[in-house]
Amino acid sequence: MRADGAVQVEDTVRATLRDVLGLSEARVAAFDEQTPLFGALPELDSMAVAGLLTELEDRLGILIEDDDIDGETLETFGALTRFANAKALQ
Amino acid sequence: MIDHYDWSGGREAMLRFGPADGPVVVAALPLFEEANRTRTFMVRILRLLADRGIGSILPDLPGQGESVVPLESVTILTMQQAFAATMEHSERPAYAVGIRSGALLDTYSLLDGRWHFAPQGGATLLRELTRIKQAETGKNLSEYWYFDEDSSNNVGSSPVEIAGNRIAPDLLTDLSVKHPWDYSMSPDIPLRTVRLESDTKTADRHVAGAPLWRRSEPGDDPMLAAVLADDIADWVRSCEG
Structure with a gap:
């Protein structure tokens, strides 16, 4: 079982994707570890990435350095959630 | 109703809503692209305030909306001065309502109070x-980077283009030190x-x-607009005592 904090972070990442990209509740609820994001969601263009990162900072109370982000960070929902967890729970 | 106001750099348009007397809400949209994204929502809030008996104005600040002043020639201070000018010749009690980075624009004004929704600091923006x-x-x-000609295709301190907006490097420098108003600036207001x-x-x-x-x-979000309009109306009334 995962720690409560990790569940909260995953919920926050899901809600942030929903709000920033304008996706339906049902659509983000179906996201799992393997769901591809960048390159697979047309809504997630480079402008939206900037908004997504800033919004995650606000909601998780974290600071994301641009060096922290690489090509894999936004590849899947699982990768983004792991990244957010590492930042939020460190 | 469309009205105008004069400031030291010229004349700009503003929308007026609600009664012509009593307290007036002066609304500030966020900077840049977010202004377009929140304008409909703000206008809805101001109409709801009018239904609740509170008048308001929504000025186009220099570089914003229908303004003929190019964005690249303005700084945060210019916008703050223009915002302050909207109420310069008015005797009505004035309350600023700022959404997001609009909360950075009311610091230069003499106001009876400030109400901010989801204020965003300049450094974050x-x-x-x-x-x-x-x-x-x-x-x-x-x-x-905005002073660095190598990374911006611009030379020296000429404007940089970000998401279709041409912005002066001075404005960006200014942003890095701008915060929404806080109590410590004036605990009585x-x-x-x-x-x-x-x-x-x-x-x-x-x-x-x-x-x-x-x-x-x-x-737009009519339900959220109604919640916020109620909040603003109750707050203005409590400030007016």
């Missing part, structure tokens, strides 16, 4: 603009901060809703 520029150029940008539930920062109230300003399609 600058980080976001830098991210957008990085995404556009595919380059990693240094802290003062009422200040109320409302945030979305999803925002972890402190506020007088957190409300349910989605951040419209994140959406590329201009949106």
Whole structure:
């Protein structure tokens, strides 16, 4: 079982994707570890990435350095959630 | 109703809503793209305030909306001065209502109170603009990239283009040190901060809703607008005693 904090972070990442990209509740609820994001969601263009990162900072109370982000960070929902967890729970 | 106001740099348009006497709400939209994304929402709030007996104005600030002043020639101070000029010749009690970075624009004004929704600090906005520029150029940008001709295709301190807006480097420098008004600046003047539930920062109230300003399609949220209009109306009345 995962720690409560990790569940909260995953919920926050899901809600942030929903709000920033304008996706339906049902659509983000179906996201799992393997769901591809960048390159697979047309809504997630480079402008939206900037908004997504800033919004995650606000909601998780974290600071994301641009060096922290690489090509894999936004590849899947699982990768983004792991990244957010590492930042939020460190 | 469309009206005008004069400031030291010229004349700008403003929308007027509600009664012509009593307290007046002076509304400030966020800077840049978020202004387009929240305008419909703000106008809805101001109409609801009119229904609740409170008048308001929504000025086009220099560089914003229908203004003929090019954005690249303005700084935050210019916008703050123009915002202050909207109420210069009025005897009515005035309350600022600022959404997001609009909360940075009321610090120069003599006001009876300030009400901010999801206020965004200048440094955070600058980080976001830098991210957008990085995404556009595919380059990693240094802290003062907007003065760096190599990374911006511009020379010296000429304007830089970010997501279709041409912005003066001076404005960006200015942003890095701008904060929304806080109590320590003047504890006697009422200040109320409302945030979305999803925002972890402190506020007088957190409300349910989605951040419209994140959406590329201009949106509206009538239910949230009604909640905020009630909050503003109650707060203005309590300030007026």
